[in-house]
Amino acid sequence: MKRESLIIVATESHWDIISSRLTHKGFDIEELRRHGQLTVLDADATLPKFMDNDMPDARTFKGIAGATIEKARAAGRYPRVRWWGEMVNILYVDGNSPGSIRLEELFDQVAHEESIAIFCSFLMDKFDRQIYDGPLQNVCRTHAHLIPAENYERHRECVDRAVAEVFSGIEDEFLDCLASAKKWSGPEMPTAQALLLWLKESTPYLADRVLELADHYEQEYKATTDTWS
Amino acid sequence: MSYITECGIPDIGKAPWGSHFCQLCTPRQNLPESLAPYFVAGLRNRERCIWLTSNLYEAKNAEADLRRVLPELDSMMEAERIQIRNCDEWYAGVLRSPHEQVLDRWVKEEQKALNEGNEGLRIAVNMTAVARPDWDAFMAYEKAAHSAFMARRIVALCSYSLAKCRATDIFEVVRTHHFTVRA
Numbered sequence: 001m002k003r004e005s006l007i008i009v010a011t012e013s014h015w016d017i018i019s020s021r022l023t024h025k026g027f028d029i030e031e032l033r034r035h036g037q038l039t040v041l042d043a044d045a046t047l048p049k050f051m052d053n054d055m056p057d058a059r060t061f062k063g064i065a066g067a068t069i070e071k072a073r074a075a076g077r078y079p080r081v082r083w084w085g086e087m088v089n090i091l092y093v094d095g096n097s098p099g100s101i102r103l104e105e106l107f108d109q110v111a112h113e114e115s116i117a118i119f120c121s122f123l124m125d126k127f128d129r130q131i132y133d134g135p136l137q138n139v140c141r142t143h144a145h146l147i148p149a150e151n152y153e154r155h156r157e158c159v160d161r162a163v164a165e166v167f168s169g170i171e172d173e174f175l176d177c178l179a180s181a182k183k184w185s186g187p188e189m190p191t192a193q194a195l196l197l198w199l200k201e202s203t204p205y206l207a208d209r210v211l212e213l214a215d216h217y218e219q220e221y222k223a224t225t226d227t228w229s
Numbered sequence: 230m231s232y233i234t235e236c237g238i239p240d241i242g243k244a245p246w247g248s249h250f251c252q253l254c255t256p257r258q259n260l261p262e263s264l265a266p267y268f269v270a271g272l273r274n275r276e277r278c279i280w281l282t283s284n285l286y287e288a289k290n291a292e293a294d295l296r297r298v299l300p301e302l303d304s305m306m307e308a309e310r311i312q313i314r315n316c317d318e319w320y321a322g323v324l325r326s327p328h329e330q331v332l333d334r335w336v337k338e339e340q341k342a343l344n345e346g347n348e349g350l351r352i353a354v355n356m357t358a359v360a361r362p363d364w365d366a367f368m369a370y371e372k373a374a375h376s377a378f379m380a381r382r383i384v385a386l387c388s389y390s391l392a393k394c395r396a397t398d399i400f401e402v403v404r405t406h407h408f409t410v411r412a
Binding site: 156162163164167172174175178179181183184191192194195198217 | 246253393396399400401403404408411
């Protein structure tokens with residue numbers, strides 16, 4: 001945070017957690033806000049300002065985003081700005097997928113136009129089959145990087161175990177499918193996540209089974225670690 | 230100089246210079262069968278060849294297998310048309326030094342090949358001995374090699390053992406090479 005300004009658009013409950021973590025790490029929230037290095041907006045209160053009939057109004061949204069970014073730059077004191085927000089997630093969780101996708105697209109445009117880094121968080125279970133029916137692909141379409149799990153190694157292990165079990169006895173089928181793996185493209189993400197998305201495209205039925213098993217292995221792992229901790 | 234070269238591998242035919250492809254195989258049984266014709270094709274096309282083997286299929290075994298289909302192997306080795314070595318020593322530096330240093334070594338070998346009047350450099354590397362903790366470093370190296378070889382008169386074939394690779398490993402390997410051959 002030396003030469004960067006931070007914009008946080010969070011729900012009230014999340015901001016409470018974030019601010020206490022920042023304080024715990026030694027940051028003086030009020031001082032950061034006073035210096036203009038930290039801008040905090042309430043996600044629930046900001047959304048209605050640019051939503052029009054369940055869809056974001058591009059002009060109003062870009063106006064609000066632009067003004068917030070300009071203020072965050074503090075007349076050039078902070079040339080770099082990073083934005084973390086969860087307004088898209090609020091729409092997604094509320095079941096407003098079209099609005100969520102549109103807002104994501106607008107954020108993507110703002111990131112390019114304003115040259116800022118935008119970090120979005122979504123309430124999605126990486127092994128939930130439903131998110132592979134479009135929502136996760138939409139997220140991938142408008143982001144450069146995807147962080148699907150806290151523990152990449154564990155994630156990979158669960159996926160590997162699940163694939164090995166589902167394709168046991170039909171390994172050739174997996175290898176045959178791989179011809180299309182070369183062409184699959186998406187944002188930067190861990191290999192295990194890329195494999196899941198590619199599998200969903202190439203063998204949807206088996207992908208569902210892989211997701212189910214991977215989830216099972218993760219629960220199994222969590223149960224083991226909970227027992228020992 | 231042609232922009233393509235005969236691969237020597239059944240069903241592949243010719244491949245452009247700069248091709249960096251992988252072979253998914255079982256540890257021992259299929260390697261000589263597919264790699265011997267790969268090198269025979271290269272030597273017949275006046276290419277300089279380097280075969281890096283692993284401890285699962287050592288250089289002396291590779292030499293013996295290749296000699297069976299290429300009786301003139303000894304004289305070719307003497308003339309440095311082909312080198313067969315264990316990959317451990319070659320790649321020892323990959324994990325400790327920047328990728329550029331290892332890639333630079335390949336480029337120097339390519340330059341040597343061309344300066345000696347060869348068509349290019351043909352490489353085969355047996356990756357079956359890559360240890361699990363080294364995997365990520367090797368994949369990063371593979372990505373760098375993929376880009377570095379693209380504009381050069383180098384063809385490179387990397388062999389991976391299906392028995393040692395997990396699903397995500399195979400997915401990664403396939404995506405870091407131009408095409409995949411199944412042995």
